[in-house]
Amino acid sequence: MKPIVIIGTGLAGYTLAKEFRKLDAERPLVLLTCDDGRNYSKPMLSTGYAKGKDADGLAMGSVEQMREQVKADIRTGVRVNAIDRTAKTLMLDGDTLEYGELVLALGADVFRPDLGGDGVARVLSVNDLDDYAKFRAAAMGKKKIIIIGGGLIGCEFANDLSTGGYQVDVVEPVGRVLPSLLPERASEAVANGLSALGVTFHFGHSVKGVWEKGDGVEVELSNGERIAGDLVLSAIGLRPRTSLAADAGLEVGRGIKVNRFLTTSDANVHALGDCAEVDGKVLLYVLPLMAAARALAKTLAGDATAVQYPAMPVQIKTPACPVVVSPVAPGTPGAWEVEAEGNDVKALFRSPAGELLGFALTGAPAGSGAVKMELTKQLPPILG
Ligand SMILES: Cc1cc2nc3c(=O)[nH]c(=O)nc-3n(C[C@H](O)[C@H](O)[C@H](O)COP(=O)(O)OP(=O)(O)OC[C@H]3O[C@@H](n4cnc5c(N)ncnc54)[C@H](O)[C@@H]3O)c2cc1C
Structure with missing residues (x-):
């Protein structure tokens, strides 16, 4: 059987591989990356100095450990230059690779x-x-x-x-x-x-x-x-990596367009993580990619599963003034209601009908798990 090939060994690629292996121990899995394939949590990059950690200190697993853990052929320092969807083949530097199913977990580039x-x-x-x-x-x-x-x-x-x-x-x-x-x-x-x-x-x-x-x-x-x-x-923002998909004739918007099954305009090509636009949503955060990885793993293992995004507040790692926010899309009708004392702020965004659509907590309220949980429960799902 031709392998499932995942391009990318960031949180999206590795989480998908781990979730897939829980369901299928046999199907050949190949992961390709143009970096060195070490497993790390990207959010830790902006907390390393306070912890006195260098790059090796932030890495959580070597590529050898990952090969063992996800039982996959992981090829590092390999750039995928093009996708031939008719031949179901990837063009690598001086080499080609056939795929059965292809997953794009390409991440985002800095502006x-x-x-x-x-x-x-x-x-x-x-x-x-x-x-x-x-x-x-x-x-x-x-x-x-x-x-x-x-x-x-x-x-x-x-x-x-x-x-x-x-x-x-x-x-x-x-x-x-x-x-x-x-x-x-x-x-x-x-x-x-x-x-x-x-x-x-x-x-x-x-x-x-x-x-x-x-x-x-x-x-x-x-x-x-x-x-x-x-x-x-x-640090002026990130842009989903879409050119590989666009050059292969896949539908691309702000990200690589996929439906709720994380499938692109080609039934054998899927995408998740920072590079993907899932049912119109581009969310460059960890929790959405975890939900996507769990759903796509099931689909690839034969149980077609649509991804669901509950409300997923984001914690901003500024200990000088902690922040938890469930953002509201620009232009959403409604208004903020703000209670504040010093740096302690509790701001709730409500629709004209009074429905809670988002919130922002800073200082002490951001440190209270109970406040965050209570508000999150009241929010509508992002993709229900
Ligand atoms: C400093 C920082 C702090 C963050 N903090 C938070 C946080 O607190 N909470 C939160 O939810 N999110 C946070 N994020 C966002 C979060 O880290 C990302 O959403 C997530 O890590 C994206 O993972 P990914 O696997 O989609 O992409 P990436 O980790 O970028 O992985 C992309 C992979 O694709 C490979 N690749 C790309 N193109 C090719 C190609 N042509 N051929 C071969 N390989 C290729 C790369 O080598 C890499 O392995 C933060 C991001 C940054 C930068």
Whole structure:
């Protein structure tokens, strides 16, 4: 029997392999990755400094251990360049591989800001273990790091690097942190918490260029202001990797389009994780990919199963002001109701009919499992 081939050994690829092996111990499974195949939890990349962990310290399992655990042929350092859907064959560098069923677990790429200046090579981003190792090496012995972007990843790194002993500046063109996730009062609480830790914010202007300045850099903002630092970390968002699928003629929107069975426009090709757009939803988080992996494992084992997404609040790892948020899609009719005292905020987003559609908790309410659970129970499912 031709193998199931999974492209990607991130959380999506490995979780699917583990779930599949619980149901089918026999069918040949091949995993391909262009990285080194170590098993790691990507959310840990933005908490490593406070824990004093290098890249090896964050890795949870070697590729040898993973081969043993999921009983699969795992090939590392292999890039898939094209998919021939008629021949059901993958084009690798100088090689081809046949598949019976194909799963795309390709992840997402970081957005690269379009910057001027001669210091662009000093702008790094962290989206996998290898990036993390490179960033740590570049930051060794340095003092001041400028982060571009005050979203989830930018705020988490600001907290982590600040705790790890760095002076941190954050540039965020929108006038507040986490603008797409939180109402204003909750953003204010998070900024207050991070400021108390020593983080400096530059709101309202974007980064125009990065210039070399001796051993360090100068970041130029759109208002002409210049900020001096040693290193720049870009954290302005992620974009699902879709080009491999698009080039193969698969339907692509914001992500690789799949139905509730995680199947693309080709019945033998499936997708999950950061690269996938599941029934119109692109959710770049761990809980949705776990739900997708469980459902797809059953489908691949012969029991066609539609994925369900319950409400899945996201915990933002900013211990200076903890956050739990169940975001509301932009343009959703309704309004926030906010109770706040200092950095403790409980904000509920209700529809005009009074239905709870989302919430944002910061400070003490975010640390209360009971509050989070009670609110989550009241939310409608994301995909019921
Ligand atoms: C710093 C950071 C913090 C985060 N914190 C949280 C959090 O607290 N909570 C949360 O829910 N989510 C968080 N996330 C998001 C979460 O980590 C991701 O949703 C998840 O890890 C995505 O897993 P994935 O397997 O889809 O993608 P990836 O882990 O990116 O894996 C993609 C895989 O595809 C392979 N690949 C891609 N293209 C090819 C090709 N052409 N050929 C061969 N191999 C290929 C890559 O080598 C890799 O193995 C965070 C993300 C980041 C960056």
